[in-house]
Amino acid sequence: MVSELINANPVIYEKKERRVRSVPSTADEYAVEPIDQEEIFDILFVYIKDPEHPYSLEELKVISEDAIEVDDGRGHVRVTFTPTVEHCSMATVIGLCIRVKLLRSLPSRFKVDIRVAPGSHATEAAVNKQLNDKERVAAALENPNVVEMVDECLTPSYE
Amino acid sequence: MAETSELTQHLECYVDTARSPTEQAASLNFITSLVKRDLLTIEALVKEMRMYLTITDNVIRARGILLLAEVLTGLPSKPLDNATIHSLIGFFTDRLADWRALRGALVGCLALLRRQVNAGTVSSSDAKVVAQSYRENLPVQSLAQQDRKLCFELLECLLQRYPNEVASLGEDLFYAISEAIDGEKDPHCLILTFHIVEVLVQIFPDPSGPLASFCGDLFEFLGCYFPIHFTHLKDEDADVKRDDLSKALMSAFSSSALFEPFVIPLLLEKLSSSLPLAKVDSLKYLNYCASRYGAERMAKHAEAIWISIKHAISNSLEEPAKSFTSEPLFGLGFQENEIATEALILLQKVTMQNDALFLSLIVRDEDINNVFNSIASHESYTSIPSKGRQNLHAVGRILCIITKTSMASCNRVFESFFPCLMNTLEISMENSSKDFTLNENSFSSKRFNFGALYLCVEFIAACRDLIMRTKELAENFVTADETCCYMLQSSATTLINAFCSTLAKSSDKVVDDADIYFKVKGLQILATFPGDFLQTPKVTFENVLKTLMSIILVDFDMPLLWKLALKALARIGSFVDMYHESEKAQSYIGFVVEKTISLVSQDDFNVPFPLKLEAVSEIGASRPNHMLRIVQGLEEAIVSNLSEIYVHGDLKSAEKTIQLLECYSNKIIPWIEETGGFEEVLYRFVISIWNCIDRCKDSSIQVQEEGLLHATMMAVKLAVGSCSEESQNIIIQKAYGALSSGISMPLKESMDDSSSIKLENLHLSEQVDKLSPRDEWIVALFASVLIAMRPRIHIANGKGTLHLFMTALVKGCVPAAQALGSVINKLGTPSNEIASSTGCTLEESMEIIFRSKPWNINENEVLRGSGTSHSSKVGLTELCLGFSSNKLLQVHAITGLAWIGKGLLLIGHEQVKDVTKILLECLLADDRVGASELKQGLLETICNQPSVMRSAADAFHILMSDSDVCLNRKFHAQIRPLYKQRFFSTVMPILQSLIVKSDSSLSRSMLYRAAAHLISNAPLIVILSEAKKLMKVLVDGLSILSEDILDKDKLYSLLLVLSGILTDKCGEEPILENAHILIDCLTRLIAYPHMMLVRETAIQCLLAMSELPRPRIFPMKRQVLQAISKALDDPKRAVRQEAVRCHHACVKPNLSPDDGIKLSVKSTTQAGVPYVVLLPPSIPTTATLPSSVLAVFLVTVKNRR
Structure with missing residues (x-):
C-alpha cells in the first residue's frame, strides 16, 4: 500500500450547482426515459469518492458531466476522467472504481469504456489498456486488497 | 421530649456526610416544618445545634452552618424579632471569614437579606457590616463555581436591597466588585455579574459622582466579554443560552450613559472585524445603546456609524440574487444575511433619533452620489455588472429605509434624488397630463433606464408605506401639502402612462424579468395611493386597470408578467374597496370584475382554463363583493349553458360547462365555506339548477353526457352540503317537485296495494336495463341532493323516493344506490324525530330495501314490476343472489347493495351482517354452480359468472374504502369510530376459512381479491397485529391483482401495505417467515409493466428486506440480483435509481472483516463459476474465510456472468 499520499494537497473545486431535472410528466405511464449523461453522472457522483481524500470525484474535478458520453440505443458508455496529477498511480484504482460502479449499476447490455483524458497522465496508454482489458480487470478484482479498496471508495458517504 | 430526641436524630443525619442526599433533605424538611409550626423556636434550634456550629471539625461545622442557613432559607416569611435576626446575621457575617465553612455562611446571609419585609429584616447597619465583611473576607475568584455564584447573588442582593448602605462604602465597593468579577468565565455567574454592573451603575447615576472616574476600569472588565463567544454544548448548561448572556451584557453596556465613550468605539471597532457574529452583535448593541444613550451623545458618533452601516450592508449582500418571481422582493432580490438586516434596523433607529444629521450625511455621501x-x-x-447591481440594491434599500422613517426624511430624500431620477427617465416634472399624447409616442420608441426605474419605484413604494402607516396611526392626517406629495403629483400621471404604454407593447419584444417586475410594481403602487395624498385622474386609473387586464387576457404565454399583473390587480382591488375610493371601485368593477366574469363565462378568449381559474380566485379573493359578482356571473353562465345543452341539445358547450362546474366546485365553494356568511349564494345556485331542470322537462331531446353529469352532481352535492338545514329543506321540496313532474317513471305515492299496480307499468320492460338519459339526469341530481343533505331533513314522500331509487339502482344508476346508502345512514341517527314523523323510519326503509319484493321475472329474463303474477316475486336480495339470469342486473344489484351496506356499516347497523352474507354467497357462486352444473347444464352461466363474482369482491372495496363522492364527513354522514377495524376483524377470519375450504380456483381467486380489498383499506396498525396470519393472503392478493391492468391502483395500495409492514419493527417476524414467497412475489412485481410506482415500491421493499438478518435472506440473493439487474434497464429513471440502490445494498459486504464467515464452496454453475452458500453456524463447515474473500467471490461471479 502507499505509505505517503501521491497528491497530498489537491485543489478542491466548488461543486457545480445541480441542475434540477424537470419532473417527468406522469401522464404517460409507458413513456421511455432513456439513460442519459446526467443519470450516469448521478450514479458516479453519489457514490464514488477519491481513494486518497474524503472528497468526491466531482469536487476534485476528476470526472465532470461533460466527460461522459452515452448512447442508450447502442448500449455504449464512455467515461473520460482526469487524474489530479500526471503521475498519479491512483488513476488505475479510480478507473477501476468507475468501472465496477457502472458494472453494478447499468444494465448488462452496456459496454463500458473508461479512459484517462488525453494528456493528463504520464502513462496514459498503459492505463487505458489496463482499464479496458477484461482479463486484467477480472484478475484485479480477485485480489482481496484491490477489492477492499474499491469497495471502500464505493461506500456511500451521504455528506 | 420524644420530639427533642427526634430532632437530634435529624440533626445528626443532616450533618453526617455518609447519609444519602434524600435522607438529608428529609431531615431538613422535618426541622424546617418544626420551626414553621412553632414547635421549635430558632433560639432553641441554635442552642440544640451549638455543638455543630462551633466544632473544630471543618466538615461537621460546615454541614452544621449549612443546615441552619438552609432552615432559614425555608422560612422567608416566618416573623422573627430583630434581636434574633441581628444575632443570626452577626453570626453568618462572622463566618464569612471561615473559608472552610463558607457555603453555609453565604446561604445564611442570603436567606436573611432576602427576608420578606413584614417578617423582620436585617437592619441597615448590619447590612453594611455584611458588605464590609464581604469586601475583607471573600476572595471570590479563588472559590469554586457554586460558591462564586452564591457570592455574586449576595452582592446583587446587597446592591438591590441596601443601595445606600453599600454606596457608603465608596471606592472600596468598586474595588470589591472589580476584583470579584475580573476573569469570571462561568455563564451562570456571568449573567449575575452583568446584572451587578447594571445595578451598581443605577446606584451612582451622577455623571460627576464617584463612578465617573471608575467607569473606564469597570468597562475594561466588561468589554472583554464582547462579543459573547459561547462554546458550550447543547445539553450542558441548557438553562443559560448565548442569547441570554448577550442580552445581559447588552443591558449592562447600555445601563449608563457614562459608558458611552467606551462602548461606542468598541462596538464600531468590532463591527469592522471579520467575524460575522461580532458584526451582528455590534449592530444589535448599537441599536439598543443608541436608544438608551440618547440622540445628543450619539451625535458625535454619527458619521462613524453611518460609514459602518454602509459597509456592513454593501459587504454582506450575498450572490446570487434571487430571480424575479411573482413573490414580492426586497430591492433587487439579493439575499440579505443577518448583518444586513440588523444594519438596516440600526439605520432606521438612528435616523429616527436624529434625522437631520443622518440625512445630511447620506445626501452628501460620496458612494451614494456615485451610484446616482x-x-x-x-x-x-x-447589462449591469454584478458589483453594480449590488450597489444599486444597497442604495435602494438604504434610501427606502430612510424614506420610511418619517415625513421629513421622505421629503428630503425626494428633494435630493427624485428630480435626478425623473431626468434620467426623461419624464418631465411639469404636470404633464396635457401633453400626454405627445409623450406616449416617445415612450413607445425607447426603453426605460433600468437603474432609475428601480430606484424610482422603490422610492414611491417606500413613500406609500410611510403614508399608509401614518394614516393608520392618525385618521385625519393630511399629507397633501408635503414636498414629496407635490413632486409625486407632478410626475405620477406621466409615469403611469409611460409604464402602461411600455408594458402593453412588451408582448412583442423580449424584455427583462426585472423590467417587467418593477413596471408592474410601479403601476400597482401608483394606483393604490390614497386619494387625499395623490390625485390620479380617473382616466389614468382606468388606464392602469385596462393595461393590466389586457395582460391577463392576452399575455398568458408570459407567466411572470401574467402572474404579476394578476397579483397587482388583486391588490388594487382590495385597496379600492378597503379605503372606500368609491369612484375607483366603480371603475374596478367595470374594468376588472366584469371582464373576469366574461373571461370564464364566454369562450372568445383563449386563455388556458387553469389560468382562468387562477384569475377568478385571485381577483375574487381580493374582496367579498368582487367574489359575489363573479359567482353570480359564473352561476348565470352555468345555468344558461346547461339549459342550452338539455333544452336544445347543443353539445358544443358541454366541455366548457364542465370546466365552469369544476371551477365552481374547486374554487368558489371552498372560498364560500372559508369566508362564511354566503351560504345564500350556494342555495341560490342549487335552486337555479333545479329551475333549469324544470324548464327543460318539456323538451324531447335526450342528451347523454357522462362527464357533464358527474361535474354537475359534484357541484350540487358540495353546494347542498354547505347549506343550512332550512335551505336544504327548501331545496329538497323544490327538487322533489321537479322530479315528480319531470321523470318519465311514475312515482309511487304510498305503499298500499292499489298503487303498486301502477308500478307494474314501470318502464322496466321497455328498456330492459337502462334509464332514459333524461331520467338518469334527474334521478342522479336528486340523488346528489339527498347524498349531501344533513341528518334530520324531511324527505317528501320518503317511501316513494326509496322505491324510485331501488328501481334506478337495478338499472345501473350508481348515484341512486349511493343516495339510498346516505339516506339510511342518516336515518340511523339516534334522535331522528322529524324523519319518524314523516312515517319513514330506518326500520321501514330497511323493510323496503331488503324485504319487499317489487319485481318479478318473466320468461325472457326481463324484469317486470310485480303485480301481474304473484308467483315469483323478487327483491334486491334475490337479484343479488342471481334469481334472474340476467347478469348485468345482478351486477347492478350487487353494487347497489354494497353502497347501501356502506351506509349501514358506518352507523354500525346489524343488517351489515346480512349484506356481507349475501356478498359472500355471490363470491362462492362458482362452487355452487360447479356442483349443480351437471344438473342444469348452464354453461353460459359460468361464462358470465366472473363479472358477477368480481363485482361482489369489489363490493368489499366500496364497503371499506373512503369515498369522496358520498358518505363522508363533508356530506354529513354519520360515521362510527373504528368501523373499519370492526368490519375487518369480523370478515377477515370468515374469508380466510372460506379460502381454505374453497375448491374452485375461480372462487378462491375472487375471495383473495375481496381479502386484498379488506387489507389495503384497513388501518396499518390492525394489519401489523395480524401480520402473521395475513401474509399469505396478502401475497396471493398481490399476484391476483397484478393480473389485470385495471386493478393497478388497487395493486399499488396493497403493495403499500406490504411496505408498511416491512418498515415496521413488529413486521419483521412474519416477513422472515414468509421471506421466500415474498421475494418471489416482489421479483415478479419488479417487471409489472403497467405502473411505475408499483415497480419502484417493489424494489424499495426488496431494499428493505436486504436489511433483514442475512442467513434468511442470503439464499434468495441470486434471485433478487437477477430481478434487479433487469430493473437496471427499466424504462423509467426513478425505477432505475431504486434498482441501483438496491443492487448496491445487496452486493455490499456489510460484514466486518474480523467475522469469520463460514463458507462452503458448494457447487459450480454450468459455466464453471463457483458460487458460495452461507451456512448457519450450527452446520459444520468446510472452511472459515475472512469476509473479503466472500466479496471476491461475489464480484467474480458477477463479472464472469
Missing part, C-alpha cells in the same frame, strides 16, 4: 451619477449607464438589468 453612474445610473445613466445602467440601461438594462442584464
